Amino acid sequence: MSERVAVIGAGPAGATAAYCLARAGADVDVYEASDGVGGMARSIDLWGQTVDIGPQRFESSDPRVNELWLEVIGGDYEMVARRTRVLVDGRLYDYPLRAGNALRNLGALEAARCLAGYARQRLRPRARDAADSLESWLVSRFGERLYRRLWAKYPEKLWGIGPEELDAGLAGRCLRGGGEQFPHPRQGTGEVYARMCDFVEKQGGRVHLDTPVARLVLDGARVTGVQLNTAEIYEYDHVVSSMPLTLLAGRLPDVPPAVAAANAKLTFRNTVVVYLRTTAESVFPDTWIDVPGPGPRTVRITNFDNWVPSMRHGERETVLALEYRCNGDEEFWRWDDARCVALARRELAATGLVRPAEIIDGEVLRVPKSHPVYRRGYRRHLRLVEDHVRRLGGLQVIGRYGAFRYADQGQSILMGLLAAENVRHGAGHDLWALDGAAAHPRPSRITATGLA
Numbered sequence: 001m002s003e004r005v006a007v008i009g010a011g012p013a014g015a016t017a018a019y020c021l022a023r024a025g026a027d028v029d030v031y032e033a034s035d036g037v038g039g040m041a042r043s044i045d046l047w048g049q050t051v052d053i054g055p056q057r058f059e060s061s062d063p064r065v066n067e068l069w070l071e072v073i074g075g076d077y078e079m080v081a082r083r084t085r086v087l088v089d090g091r092l093y094d095y096p097l098r099a100g101n102a103l104r105n106l107g108a109l110e111a112a113r114c115l116a117g118y119a120r121q122r123l124r125p126r127a128r129d130a131a132d133s134l135e136s137w138l139v140s141r142f143g144e145r146l147y148r149r150l151w152a153k154y155p156e157k158l159w160g161i162g163p164e165e166l167d168a169g170l171a172g173r174c175l176r177g178g179g180e181q182f183p184h185p186r187q188g189t190g191e192v193y194a195r196m197c198d199f200v201e202k203q204g205g206r207v208h209l210d211t212p213v214a215r216l217v218l219d220g221a222r223v224t225g226v227q228l229n230t231a232e233i234y235e236y237d238h239v240v241s242s243m244p245l246t247l248l249a250g251r252l253p254d255v256p257p258a259v260a261a262a263n264a265k266l267t268f269r270n271t272v273v274v275y276l277r278t279t280a281e282s283v284f285p286d287t288w289i290d291v292p293g294p295g296p297r298t299v300r301i302t303n304f305d306n307w308v309p310s311m312r313h314g315e316r317e318t319v320l321a322l323e324y325r326c327n328g329d330e331e332f333w334r335w336d337d338a339r340c341v342a343l344a345r346r347e348l349a350a351t352g353l354v355r356p357a358e359i360i361d362g363e364v365l366r367v368p369k370s371h372p373v374y375r376r377g378y379r380r381h382l383r384l385v386e387d388h389v390r391r392l393g394g395l396q397v398i399g400r401y402g403a404f405r406y407a408d409q410g411q412s413i414l415m416g417l418l419a420a421e422n423v424r425h426g427a428g429h430d431l432w433a434l435d436g437a438a439a440h441p442r443p444s445r446i447t448a449t450g451l452a
């Protein structure tokens with residue numbers, strides 16, 4: 001008889017695990033709290049067009065991830081030319097920075113000062129007093145003056161705490177470079193995960209939407225099933241979880257006080273995405289613009305006009321998305337839609353990129369727990385929680401908030417794929433030890449014609 005597996009969450013991590021398990025002949029139930037699949041990487045229909053949740057650039061160098069992505073999407077993708085800039089004090093800087101553009105924006109004197117600061121930093125790196133903080137990483141990369149000018153306010157906008165309090169492990173993540181081009185599904189990034197879930201159902205598995213899992217069911221130190229919010233209990237041979245780690249761990253029986261205290265110290269930021277419908281065509285040439293400076297509250301503006309033409313379904317209007325970050329207990333998280341849209345309209349109009357009259361509608365999407373907060377010292381707390389969860393048999397923990405990892409789509413897919421191998425073959429992959437930054441020994445990339 002095939003093994004019975006419950007997968008919690010149908011985002012990239014959960015959908016991948018379910019897909020790989022169904023492909024290998026397991027009997028799979030996917031439990032998804034929301035009314036659709038794809039998690040934070042789902043695509044939505046808005047004003048006749050398909051849009052993603054912010055800029056969902058899929059990029060992985062891992063051949064296992066890329067092969068799977070291509071297996072699912074087939075040829076239904078296009079290469080998108082990445083173009084991004086950084087908006088500070090009303091000026092647009094190329095990113096990665098280019099000398100000519102920086103010189104024009106900063107003026108000769110200030111550019112010379114920034115350059116001198118950068119050179120000083122390279123010659124005499126700052127003392128290691130805060131070497132593990134995001135601030136020290138940014139200063140070492142840009143020099144003190146340029147850092148203060150462009151990036152100093154960004155970490156606080158993103159994570160709600162100062163850069164000196166943030167772990168340097170966030171560094172590469174908030175200022176990711178990456179390739180000049182990346183592949184994007186013709187029907188939006190969520191198409192990959194929708195197809196994975198369709199496949200699970202075709203194989204006889206079940207995808208239960210609007211069905212949040214409340215807690216794991218245990219027999220001693222073995223997970224034997226899941227309990228839904230409705231109190232119903234279902235038994236399984238294995239459970240793969242991508243629900244928030246803090247929720248999963250906090251609801252285990254007999255959590256030792258030290259683990260409970262560590263669990264409470266692991267926090268997340270929420271994202272509010274405000275989509276604006278504009279009558280303007282094209283608006284600006286970038287795929288997205290980062291907004292790190294003080295002034296506007298938004299952290300990023302995505303322009304879906306510059307992704308894949310088929311996502312527009314022939315519509316000529318341009319849909320833009322302004323992202324905002326906040327904590328769950330902040331008043332901003334409770335603002336009603338009209339207030340969020342009014343703010344986004346004001347901030348977009350103030351950039352001068354669009355005329356106010358061209359902004360004709362707005363929609364709001366709230367994404368709870370979108371970003372784990374890597375406060376300095378968080379690793380100690382995470383380790384305690386990990387150790388407590390790790391001892392449970394029959395359980396695989398994966399995903400962005402599932403494992404409190406700053407995982408992008410590629411890393412979430414990898415976790416799902418390896419979790420399925422653990423379940424099916426007892427492969428023994430240590431999912432907790434996965435390091436998203438580690439390069440695969442056989443790197444690959446997706447091009448217009450397939451894998452290279």
Ligand SMILES: Cc1cc2nc3c(=O)[nH]c(=O)nc-3n(C[C@H](O)[C@H](O)[C@H](O)COP(=O)(O)OP(=O)(O)OC[C@H]3O[C@@H](n4cnc5c(N)ncnc54)[C@H](O)[C@@H]3O)c2cc1C
Binds near residue numbers: 009410
């Ligand atoms: C604004 C924004 C921009 C991003 N840009 C990029 C980008 O450019 N490139 C990139 O690679 N990644 C990007 N990401 C990150 C990417 O979306 C995530 O890495 C990916 O979605 C994580 O997959 P996941 O399956 O771990 O989690 P999720 O996508 O969050 O999926 C988890 C699923 O579990 C469900 N769930 C939660 N609790 C329960 C429960 N108790 N019971 C049942 N179901 C539950 C949720 O509803 C959700 O559907 C971005 C994210 C955001 C928010």
